Amino acid sequence: MTTSTGMTDKHGAHEAQHGPLSYRLLLGIWLGLMALTATTITATRIDLGFLNVVAAMGIASAKAGLVIFFFMHLKYENRLIKGMALTAFVILAIAIGLTFVDVGYRY
Amino acid sequence: MDQTDQTDQTDQTGHPDQTPSTAASGASQPFFGPQNPGATGGKGSGLASWIFSTDHKRIGLLYLGLIGLMFTVALVLGLILRLKLMTPGSTLLTPQQYNAMFTLHGVIMVFMVVIPSIPASFGNIFLPLQIGANDVSFPRLNNFSWWLYVLGMTLAITSIFTGAGAPDTGWTFYVPFSERTTTNVSLAVIAVFILGFSSILTGLNFITTVHRLRTPGMTWKKLPLFVWSLYATGWIQVLATPILGITALLIFAERVLHLGLFDPGLGGDPLLYQHLFWIYSHPAVYIMILPAMGVISEIIPVFARKPIFGYNMIAFSSLAIAFAGSLVWAHHMFTSGMSDTAVLVFSFLTFVVAIPSAIKVFNWLSTLYKGSISLDPPLLFSLGFIFMFSIGGLTGLVLGAAGTDIHVHDTYFVVAHFHYVIFGGTGLGMFAAMHYWFPKVFGRMYDHGRAAWAFWLILLGMNVLYFPMFIMGLQGMPRRYYDYLPQYAPLQMLSTWGSWLLAVGLGLMFWNLYRGCRFGPRATQNPWGGATLEWTLPTPLPHEAFHHDPEAPEPYDYKGINPDG
Ligand code: HEM
Numbered sequence: 001m002t003t004s005t006g007m008t009d010k011h012g013a014h015e016a017q018h019g020p021l022s023y024r025l026l027l028g029i030w031l032g033l034m035a036l037t038a039t040t041i042t043a044t045r046i047d048l049g050f051l052n053v054v055a056a057m058g059i060a061s062a063k064a065g066l067v068i069f070f071f072m073h074l075k076y077e078n079r080l081i082k083g084m085a086l087t088a089f090v091i092l093a094i095a096i097g098l099t100f101v102d103v104g105y106r107y
Numbered sequence: 108m109d110q111t112d113q114t115d116q117t118d119q120t121g122h123p124d125q126t127p128s129t130a131a132s133g134a135s136q137p138f139f140g141p142q143n144p145g146a147t148g149g150k151g152s153g154l155a156s157w158i159f160s161t162d163h164k165r166i167g168l169l170y171l172g173l174i175g176l177m178f179t180v181a182l183v184l185g186l187i188l189r190l191k192l193m194t195p196g197s198t199l200l201t202p203q204q205y206n207a208m209f210t211l212h213g214v215i216m217v218f219m220v221v222i223p224s225i226p227a228s229f230g231n232i233f234l235p236l237q238i239g240a241n242d243v244s245f246p247r248l249n250n251f252s253w254w255l256y257v258l259g260m261t262l263a264i265t266s267i268f269t270g271a272g273a274p275d276t277g278w279t280f281y282v283p284f285s286e287r288t289t290t291n292v293s294l295a296v297i298a299v300f301i302l303g304f305s306s307i308l309t310g311l312n313f314i315t316t317v318h319r320l321r322t323p324g325m326t327w328k329k330l331p332l333f334v335w336s337l338y339a340t341g342w343i344q345v346l347a348t349p350i351l352g353i354t355a356l357l358i359f360a361e362r363v364l365h366l367g368l369f370d371p372g373l374g375g376d377p378l379l380y381q382h383l384f385w386i387y388s389h390p391a392v393y394i395m396i397l398p399a400m401g402v403i404s405e406i407i408p409v410f411a412r413k414p415i416f417g418y419n420m421i422a423f424s425s426l427a428i429a430f431a432g433s434l435v436w437a438h439h440m441f442t443s444g445m446s447d448t449a450v451l452v453f454s455f456l457t458f459v460v461a462i463p464s465a466i467k468v469f470n471w472l473s474t475l476y477k478g479s480i481s482l483d484p485p486l487l488f489s490l491g492f493i494f495m496f497s498i499g500g501l502t503g504l505v506l507g508a509a510g511t512d513i514h515v516h517d518t519y520f521v522v523a524h525f526h527y528v529i530f531g532g533t534g535l536g537m538f539a540a541m542h543y544w545f546p547k548v549f550g551r552m553y554d555h556g557r558a559a560w561a562f563w564l565i566l567l568g569m570n571v572l573y574f575p576m577f578i579m580g581l582q583g584m585p586r587r588y589y590d591y592l593p594q595y596a597p598l599q600m601l602s603t604w605g606s607w608l609l610a611v612g613l614g615l616m617f618w619n620l621y622r623g624c625r626f627g628p629r630a631t632q633n634p635w636g637g638a639t640l641e642w643t644l645p646t647p648l649p650h651e652a653f654h655h656d657p658e659a660p661e662p663y664d665y666k667g668i669n670p671d672g
């Protein structure tokens with residue numbers, strides 16, 4: 001238990017160094033997310049063929065990126081944490097990619 | 108990585124006023140096992156002090172108890188299945204009961220026994236101690252993950268007795284059957300979902316603990332290999348298990364809302380389900396085996412009195428297995444109708460992942476070479492592990508080669524393969540761990556002669572039980588069949604006899620451990636002469652292990668360390 005309390009304290013100190021994010025920044029990101037949502041909806045109304053999927057996925061990824069980096073503070077974490085978060089996405093990309101080795105080559 | 112982590116070390120020194128001589132505390136009350144006469148204090152022994160405990164040692168034992176219970180339940184189910192299959196024809200069970208029973212056997216064994224087995228029990232107890240920490244990073248989360256396990260377990264058992272009958276899909280929950288069967292699949296997949304969360308939290312806790320709580324001087328190259336293996340396992344748990352969770356939820360959604368994700372009738376793709384399921388469940392087999400490999404890497408050098416051969420390669424191969432193991436899942440789908448390109452790619456990748464597994468086996472054997480070997484029970488079980496895992500692993504390659512797999516897929520050959528690796532591998536690894544750490548945890552020693560007898564009975568029983576399945580599989584006996592052609596009758600009979608031998612061996616082993624726990628002689632501090640940190644602590648373990656950050660030892664240097672038992 002001593003150890004965990006120690007951890008929390010340290011973490012608290014660590015957060016304080018950066019201070020909370022300013023309302024202006026948070027509001028800007030929120031507006032950005034809203035704009036991207038609007039773009040997603042608009043994009044579905046135009047027929048881009050296969051690119052419709054690419055567009056939807058691309059915009060969704062951009063939104064997720066904003067949430068993770070700012071709302072979830074990843075931008076202000078050290079390289080270890082960033083690396084860990086990145087690993088998860090790399091593995092996800094590989095999993096999806098390898099699935100397409102099947103789906104993309106079926107007759 | 109090293110520098111950042113070392114500077115992140117937190118101060119673990121709870122009581123600076125204690126004697127500085129050893130890292131261990133002599134005065135405080137043991138957390139379990141025989142108590143020092145006249146000693147007072149401690150955390151009490153009431154039920155609540157256990158089930159709400161945030162002490163990693165108690166949580167480890169809570170897990171161990173429930174895992175043992177679930178193991179016994181699923182074992183009995185397995186014995187009944189074998190009894191049914193002893194003779195052809197319709198005996199003992201109805202086909203529906205048979206289907207439900209092998210499903211439950213699989214679900215309980217996989218999700219409630221083998222996945223949590225070593226990490227949740229011995230990992231919880233010894234991972235912090237081996238790196239010189241007094242607990243895991245998130246003790247309360249640790250307790251919470253045990254409660255999730257209890258909840259998942261309860262729901263899974265409820266699913267047997269409620270609704271329109273026990274699930275009958277097999278542990279793989281393959282669509283479209285799992286969407287259409289009227290049995291209680293919905294509740295079972297929710298249980299799997301919850302059990303998955305328990306596993307994720309354990310993995311997360313271990314990763315964080317290894318990064319943040321190592322005692323100063325414990326560099327990555329000084330980590331005991333058991334810790335390395337749990338670290339690699341933790342990553343698989345955190346990265347792969349969410350996919351199982353979402354897949355289980357999707358099955359639930361399909362059944363309730365008929366979304367049409369997997370149902371071809373509604374425009375879905377049943378192979379998508381198989382992909383999702385195996386993206387988790389193949390990595391899951393490494394969640395099962397890696398911790399056992401870690402245990403073996405601890406035990407072999409101690410009983411050969413020789414530093415482990417190829418420390419770097421063993422540590423690295425754990426990570427390599429964790430990574431490469433997540434790229435091979437579709438080898439379970441060679442006959443499913445996926446594209447030939449995928450068959451080729453996944454067959455190749457499967458052969459790649461065999462390399463790091465083989466590296467470990469060769470390193471263990473090289474460690475034994477010219478060692479000063481004492482054949483104590485933990486080593487016996489470890490040698491059994493190497494033997495059984497080698498057979499299981501090599502037959503895995505038969506299955507990984509697409510050409511041969513077409514012949515033996517979904518036959519007894521596969522059943523034999525995975526019982527060799529899981530029961531012969533993880534199972535024996537768990538038993539090895541039990542015999543190795545028993546004196547440290549319970550403070551007493553079991554009877555060595557009886558343990559050896561139990562080991563030989565178990566080894567013989569396993570082989571008589573599962574080896575005939577290789578032969579039957581090659582001859583074409585499909586798995587999960589209620590009945591069979593007369594040509595298989597002799598080997599089916601032999602296999603059932605094997606199951607009885609195995610049951611006797613397991614009974615003897617558990618009885619011996621129970622006797623040891625109750626009446627065995629008091630164990631000494633370091634009965635095997637291990638060099639890792641847990642052996643510097645008193646027996647049985649005190650509530651608070653380290654009052655000062657201990658010095659990081661060379662984990663496999665036995666100079667000057669002798670067994671004191
Ligand atoms: C050298 C490593 C291994 C290789 C190359 C390998 C390969 C394979 C392949 C290709 C299959 C699919 C067979 C089929 O359905 O036709 C399979 C099935 C299986 N393997 Fe392995 N395996 C290996 C190690 C392991 C380990 C270590 C475990 C568990 C601890 C394991 C557990 C299983 C299970 C449970 C199945 C059956 C799943 C099911 O259909 O119910 N394997 N293995």
Ligand SMILES: [Cu+2]
Pocket residue numbers: 388389392435436438439
């Ligand atoms: Cu596999």
